[in-house]
Amino acid sequence: KAGVTQTPRYLIKTRGQQVTLSCSPISGHRSVSWYQQTPGQGLQFLFEYFSETQRNKGNFPGRFSGRQFSNSRSEMNVSTLELGDSALYLCASSLDRSPGTGTTEAFFGQGTRLTVV
Amino acid sequence: QKEVEQNSGPLSVPEGAIASLNCTYSDRGSQSFFWYRQYSGKSPELIMFIYSNGDKEDGRFTAQLNKASQYVSLLIRDSQPSDSATYLCAVRYPGGYNKLIFGAGTRLAVHP
Numbered sequence A: 001k002a003g004v005t006q007t008p009r010y011l012i013k014t015r016g017q018q019v020t021l022s023c024s025p026i027s028g029h030r031s032v033s034w035y036q037q038t039p040g041q042g043l044q045f046l047f048e049y050f051s052e053t054q055r056n057k058g059n060f061p062g063r064f065s066g067r068q069f070s071n072s073r074s075e076m077n078v079s080t081l082e083l084g085d086s087a088l089y090l091c092a093s094s095l096d097r098s099p100g101t102g103t104t105e106a107f108f109g110q111g112t113r114l115t116v117v
Numbered sequence B: 001q002k003e004v005e006q007n008s009g010p011l012s013v014p015e016g017a018i019a020s021l022n023c024t025y026s027d028r029g030s031q032s033f034f035w036y037r038q039y040s041g042k043s044p045e046l047i048m049f050i051y052s053n054g055d056k057e058d059g060r061f062t063a064q065l066n067k068a069s070q071y072v073s074l075l076i077r078d079s080q081p082s083d084s085a086t087y088l089c090a091v092r093y094p095g096g097y098n099k100l101i102f103g104a105g106t107r108l109a110v111h112p
Helices: none
Strands: A005-007 A010-013 A019-024 A031-038 A042-050 A053-057 A064-068 A074-078 A087-094 A106-108 A112-116 B011-014 B019-025 B032-038 B045-050 B054-058 B061-066 B071-076 B085-092 B106-111
Touching: A005 A087, A010 A019, A019 A087, A019 A112, A031 A074, A042 A064, A042 A074, A053 A064, A074 A087, A106 B045, B011 B019, B019 B032, B019 B085, B019 B106, B032 B061, B045 B054, B045 B061, B045 B071, B071 B085
Parallel strands: A010 A112, B011 B106
Antiparallel strands: A005 A019, A019 A074, A031 A042, A031 A087, A042 A053, A064 A074, A087 A106, A087 A112, B019 B071, B032 B045, B032 B085, B054 B061, B061 B071, B085 B106
C-alpha cells in the first residue's frame, strides 16, 4: 500500500514569489493535514482538510492557504514568500473512521523542504 | 493555550539499556496520544499511540498513559544505536479533529 506522497521534495524560491506544494494521501484516507517544521518552532499545525472542506486551521497568516480535491489529494499555497517561510512542510494523512472523534492515527509524507532566498 | 512539554535532551543511554521518554500535556480533556520518531533530515514516523490509561506494549516499545497526572511516556527496551533519533510526543484534543499538538521532541542518543 503506497504511503503519503509529497511533491516536490525540495524547492528554492525567492522572496515575494509564491509556491504550491502537493500531497497525495494514503488510498482511502480522506483527512489531510499540513504542518510546518522549523528548528525554532518545531512542528506546527497549518490546517486540515476533510472531504474537500477545511475543518481546522492553525495560527498562520492568510498567505498560507490550501485546498483538497475530490480524490482527497491536497495542495497548499504560500503567497508572497518571506525568508521565515523556509521550513520543512509536512502532510499527514488520516483514515478518520468516525469523523470528528479524533481516534485515528496520522501518517506523514516525506515532506517538502522549502528554502526562501 | 494547549501545550505539550518534553525534555529536549539529549538523553544518552548505553546500548541494551531502557530509554525512558516523558511528555506532559496541559488539557485534561485530551483523548489521544502519539509517539513519533524522527531521524535527522527525515519525516516523523508513527511508532506508538495510546488512548486509555495504563500501558500499551508493541515489541520493544511501551507507551504509558496517566490521565490524572496528564503524563504520557515511552519506554524503549534493549535500546539500539539505530534508535538514536528525536522522539516527538503529540496530543489530539477533543474537537480538534485530526489536529495534533506536538512537543519540541526529545533527542535520544544510544551509544555502543
